[in-house]
Amino acid sequence: xxxxxxxxxxxxxxxxxxxxxxxxxxxxxxxxxxxxxxxxxxxxxxxxxxxxxxxxxxxxx
Amino acid sequence: xxxxxxxxxxxxxxxxxxxxxxxxxxxxxxxxxxxxxxxxxxxxxxxxxxxxxxxxxxxxxxxxxxxxxxxxxxxxxxxxxxxxxxxxxxxxxxxxxxxxxxxxxxxxxxxxxxxxxxxxxxxxxxxxxxxxxxxxxxxxxxxxxxxxxxxxxxxxxxxxxxxxxxxxxxxxxxxxxxxxxxxxxxxxxxxxxxxxxxxxxxxxxxxxxxxxxxxxxxxxxxxxxxxxxxxxxxxxxxxxxxxxxxxxxxxxxxxxxxxxxxxxxxxxxxxxxxxxxxxxxxxxxxxxxxxxxxxxxxxxxxxxxxxxxxxxxxxxxxxxxxxxxxxxxxxxxxxxxxxxxxxxxxxxxxxxxxxxxxxxxxxxxxxxxxxxxxxxxxxxxxxxxxxxxxxxxxxxxxxxxxxxxxxxxxxxxxxxxxxxxxxxxxxxxxxxxxxxxxxxxxxxxxxxxxxxxxxxxxxxxxxxxxxxxxxxxxxxxxx
Numbered sequence: 195x196x197x198x199x200x201x202x203x204x205x206x207x208x209x210x211x212x213x214x215x216x217x218x219x220x221x222x223x224x225x226x227x228x229x230x231x232x233x234x235x236x237x238x239x240x241x242x243x244x245x246x247x248x249x250x251x252x253x254x255x
Numbered sequence: 256x257x258x259x260x261x262x263x264x265x266x267x268x269x270x271x272x273x274x275x276x277x278x279x280x281x282x283x284x285x286x287x288x289x290x291x292x293x294x295x296x297x298x299x300x301x302x303x304x305x306x307x308x309x310x311x312x313x314x315x316x317x318x319x320x321x322x323x324x325x326x327x328x329x330x331x332x333x334x335x336x337x338x339x340x341x342x343x344x345x346x347x348x349x350x351x352x353x354x355x356x357x358x359x360x361x362x363x364x365x366x367x368x369x370x371x372x373x374x375x376x377x378x379x380x381x382x383x384x385x386x387x388x389x390x391x392x393x394x395x396x397x398x399x400x401x402x403x404x405x406x407x408x409x410x411x412x413x414x415x416x417x418x419x420x421x422x423x424x425x426x427x428x429x430x431x432x433x434x435x436x437x438x439x440x441x442x443x444x445x446x447x448x449x450x451x452x453x454x455x456x457x458x459x460x461x462x463x464x465x466x467x468x469x470x471x472x473x474x475x476x477x478x479x480x481x482x483x484x485x486x487x488x489x490x491x492x493x494x495x496x497x498x499x500x501x502x503x504x505x506x507x508x509x510x511x512x513x514x515x516x517x518x519x520x521x522x523x524x525x526x527x528x529x530x531x532x533x534x535x536x537x538x539x540x541x542x543x544x545x546x547x548x549x550x551x552x553x554x555x556x557x558x559x560x561x562x563x564x565x566x567x568x569x570x571x572x573x574x575x576x577x578x579x580x581x582x583x584x585x586x587x588x589x590x591x592x593x594x595x596x597x598x599x600x601x602x603x604x605x606x607x608x609x610x611x612x613x614x615x616x617x618x619x620x621x622x623x624x625x626x627x628x629x630x631x632x633x634x635x636x637x638x639x640x641x642x643x644x645x646x647x648x649x650x651x652x653x654x655x656x657x658x659x660x661x662x663x664x665x666x667x668x669x670x671x672x673x674x675x676x677x678x679x680x681x682x683x684x685x686x687x688x689x690x691x692x693x694x695x696x697x698x699x700x701x702x703x704x705x706x707x708x709x710x711x712x713x714x715x716x717x718x719x720x721x722x723x724x725x726x727x728x729x730x731x732x733x734x
Contacts, residue, residue, distance in 0.1 A: 202615055205616075206611070208614075209595075209614035211614070221611060224666075228667055231573075231577040231666070232581055234574060235578055235581070235620075235626075238574045244629055245623075245625035246628040247625055249477045250507065
């Protein structure tokens with residue numbers, strides 16, 4: 195099982211931001227829910243799906 | 256607020272509920288001058304904006320000079336079009352040559368955009384529009400207002416205790432409160448539509464690339480768009496005819512034809528298919544019943560105007576909204592990373608909380624969001640092969656109380672707007688009623704790529720037979 199809070203603390207530490215302990219705690223405690231949303235993106239499309247890396251609707255008309 | 260005018264009021268006329276078209280007619284039949292209209296606009300700002308917090312900078316002298324120039328042209332028989340002499344507002348992340356751009360932030364270089372007009376502003380000026388000043392935005396177009404940073408706090412004109420939403424808060428207030436007849440906002444996940452929704456005006460998020468966005472402080476490079484807010488879809492159409500079109504040197508600008516948007520506004524929806532995505536958008540447990548009922552009533556009106564209602568499925572709308580959030584967080588963090596590291600405390604408390612979330616994801620997450628983006632684009636092309644537009648609620652509920660706002664909900668809650676930014680589609684928010692607490696409710700019309708004409712046509716048809724868009728905020732807020 196992934197420890198979301200530990201992951202969040204590691205990512206924030208590597209970012210080098212001068213946030214207070216309270217600010218870090220808020221981000222850490224809310225990270226898990228959105229992380230689950232992000233993880234769900236990996237289940238939406240098939241493995242063969244291509245990304246839109248040069249996004250412009252005009253080019254796809 | 257910085258005010259650069261001391262010109263006294265000389266005109267008692269109210270801007271409410273004047274439309275751009277009505278003002279344009281009055282300017283041409285001699286019953287109104289642009290100077291009188293602009294003075295009224297400046298008077299209203301001076302009288303009410305301490306309470307409403309819509310403007311960061313008012314450029315009264317420059318506005319009156321532009322108005323006088325417009326009047327002189329009318330007198331000389333020169334007519335640049337229906338925006339000539341019309342007072343407008345510009346969101347304070349869009350460069351204007353005669354007013355500073357702050358992005359409502361202590362972090363932005365004070366010389367950013369100095370002395371230049373963003374192309375979209377230059378187009379409005381070339382059409383004779385009168386720029387009245389720069390309007391409040393969420394700092395860098397994200398986060399909640401921070402009262403410790405010295406910028407005005409935008410308040411909902413219908414109830415000062417409630418939010419004016421964001422990020423184009425000030426322009427939404429300025430239109431709803433009758434300071435101006437229209438203005439510019441930007442939209443990365445809903446930032447034109449949300450302020451329009453909660454303030455009770457009409458706001459159009461344009462197709463990505465339709466309107467040039469150079470000269471605008473970026474938030475999400477691949478998502479940002481500049482769009483109009485005005486009292487009605489018809490007024491948005493008039494603004495769009497000037498704002499739209501290819502801009503050489505703007506890498507996101509699309510070289511596609513610009514239709515005569517106003518020409519399609521005839522009130523007749525015969526033969527037009529309106530998709531109703533009940534799943535997620537209408538059956539969502541998070542949806543306020545009053546919003547559900549108000550938007551459902553819109554579908555009845557549209558059917559009465561000749562539209563065919565078609566039940567449709569929008570595939571994975573929540574994932575598409577989440578992918579949009581992830582994309583703007585990653586792109587926004589890339590833009591702000593250096594300043595976040597060195598000037599953390601200069602950012603507002605909420606802005607830094609939002610932007611720091613961009614440091615908490617991996618490169619692979621961003622790429623996966625772009626895979627979802629491509630898949631959603633393909634799915635939406637299928638949907639728009641069945642229908643002309645979609646009807647959805649613009650938000651799950653009316654404006655919340657300012658004291659209870661929490662940006663964390665943006666990333667864990669339900670959203671009806673970000674999906675369309677992810678795939679660059681046009682979408683409009685327009686009023687369709689009020690909550691039992693007296694706050695505006697709104698619907699959203701979404702169109703296919705570069706089909707703003709259909710979006711505007713449907714919304715205009717609705718507004719021809721209803722008057723929600725004509726309602727104005729009550730006393731004491733702005734009366």
